[in-house]
Amino acid sequence: MSTVTTAMTTTTTTAAPAPPVTLRRVHLGAGGPLSDVRIENGLVTAVFPAGDSPRADGQSLDLDGRTLLPGLWDSHVHMVQWAGTRRRLDVSGAGSARAAAEASGERAATLPPGEALIGYGFRDGLWPDAPHKHLLDAVVPDRPVLLISTDLHSAWLNSAGLALVDRGDHPTGLLREQECIDAMVKLPSASAESTDEWVRDACAAAAARGITGIVDFEYADNIADWTRRMDGASVPLRVAAAIWPAHLEAAISRGLRTGRPLDAPGGLLEVGPFKLLTDGSLNTRTALCHEAYPGSVPGEPGSHGLEELTLEELVSLLRRASSNGLVPAVHAIGDRANEMALDAFETVRCHGRIEHGQLLAPKEIPRFAELGVTVGIQPTHAVDDRDVADRHWAGRTHRAYAFADLLAAGALLELGSDAPVAPLDPWLTIASAVTRTADERPAWHPEQRIPVSDALAGSSQGRRLIRVGDRADLVVTEADPLIADARTLRDMPVYATMLAGAWTHGPS
Structure with a gap:
């Protein structure tokens, strides 16, 4: 993920409206005109040609020709997995099963005795050798090892890891599809408090890249988890929480409907889609x-x-x-x-x-x-x-x-x-x-x-335009995406991100 050098300020997003602000001298959308934009009560309330906005209460911020865009969404995330991945062994660069095993052995040597080693990112579709539990056993015989593939559809375990998830009889240690999901569910997990903290950190990092909302397809009871998470502390994103088949009947009995807001501070949580494979x-x-x-x-x-x-x-x-x-x-x-x-x-x-x-x-x-x-x-x-x-x-x-x-x-x-x-x-x-x-x-x-x-x-x-009456979920970029070269587009410097009129990242 790109490094952002602007300072970050985390704002508590609650039902209370953010103070009004006028964004001055900002390009209104990619390739758009230089404008002044008034934001009040979490909404875009007025747009003027640059320099024509009347004096008003609240903050006035000169954006010096930067570009104002609608807030960005990621329409497919597994948020707990992503938050956990940021703390796991990365084996995505391994060019073979043997290389991934050797990397696991090196990391295992740094862990406390008995602690399970969890890694991610292996891509065996091009490997010259096949993942097997014996490869991992040879370098990590004394603790459980579980490596999750980059696509989340397979998991590679050593013998201790297989025993931990009640699959000690598995011949190869390479579990695919439902077997993989079942194994991940049985792994020792961090406390809900720790997991929620990791997720909030990941949400803050997403806000720093211009994200204002996600659709979370985590393999979990997402409605319950996000309700708890948002009750516990502020989260700088809107979240649509997906429902998996195991929770379908409970969702129907509660009258949940896709798009319906759930009881969370600031109205940031809603029912997402029903996910199936x-x-x-x-x-x-x-x-x-x-x-x-x-x-x-x-x-x-x-x-x-x-x-x-x-x-x-x-x-x-x-x-x-x-x-x-x-x-x-x-x-x-x-x-x-x-x-x-x-x-x-x-x-x-x-x-x-x-x-x-x-x-x-x-x-x-x-x-x-x-x-x-x-x-x-x-x-x-x-x-x-x-x-x-x-x-x-x-x-x-x-x-x-x-x-x-x-x-x-x-x-x-x-x-x-x-x-x-x-x-x-x-x-x-x-x-x-x-x-x-x-x-x-x-x-x-x-x-x-x-x-x-x-x-x-x-x-x-x-959203292709920013209009009066829109929710003030916005991102300010240092460069105009329409004219940015490929490298700049990929590493786009984000100056600030706003959710419901409140800053979730920046401005510096």
Whole structure:
């Protein structure tokens, strides 16, 4: 995540309105006119040409030609995982299973006796060797080790770790999909107080990058966790808390509906979408595809990926949720999974979201707009996964991460990070959508790049303009994104962030 050098001030966001402020000499939106903007009671109340605003009560801040944008959202986050990742061993740079094991051994030597070692970020889709418990046992025999893959769909454990999660009989130590989730749930966890503190720290870091809201898809009872978290202390973000199938009936019995505010200070917490999975992931080779994965035997279990739900089960869950006011958000990565998800939406005739939509058959692309299904995309995955996709989706990558084709077909795109799969940094997300590269290599499938203006809108819940009457959820940047070069866009210096008229980051 980029380093920000401006000073940070954390503001308690409660039901009490923030003091009024006039932002002077600021460009109103990317490429917008130099303006003065009046903010009162958490709303944008007036806009004037620069220098024409009347003298008014409250703070007056000269922004010296900086750019004022709608506050940014990350539409797909696993917040506890992201907060925890910031304190775990990073093995994302390991080029082999052996290298990841050796890094684990080095870190284990620094830990107190008996403490479990948890790491993250391994990507075995390109490794020359396979993860196995014996590799970890050889370097860390005396404490549990659990390494979580970068896509959160697999976990690699040593023998002590397997025993800790009641899987001591597992032959390899590499757990995938539901087995992986079950193992993570059984791990010793920090106290709720510690976890909440880590999450609040992560939220403050997100605010420093211009984030004013997130959709949290953490594998948890998010309604309960965020209600507790926001009752305990201020959080500098709006949060839409997703509901998983295990909590669906309880949510229905409580009358919860997507978008409905929950009882939290400042009205910052609302009911999010209903999340469910149709398949796995690319790196884990469990994304459900029409074609078999290289090296597999077509027709054998797992050769085409993993079907988490049948079409009938998916239709039943969509109907149950949508008929009770909960908007479905369906995880679908492979082309067969996306086709099934779209078929389910067409059968139920409800609005909703498909999360990821990474590999699409050309005939499916127009259906998103036709069915009113939003696509929650994570552009950084496109640049991070390019080598894995070239190997495992060879010959099909022209229709992978097809952001430009989706836009051209009229689909509504919402951008996110899927943190901790990618960093919770909206500028990294935006730059990845615009450039399709994260290094010195040429853009990967440059025909699928999207304009900066569309990437900004997709990161702002569709807001393209700042209007009188809008909520004063805003971000001030040092550079104009429309004219910034790729490096500046990626590392965008954020001067200040405002939530409901109160500063959550800066100004210095």
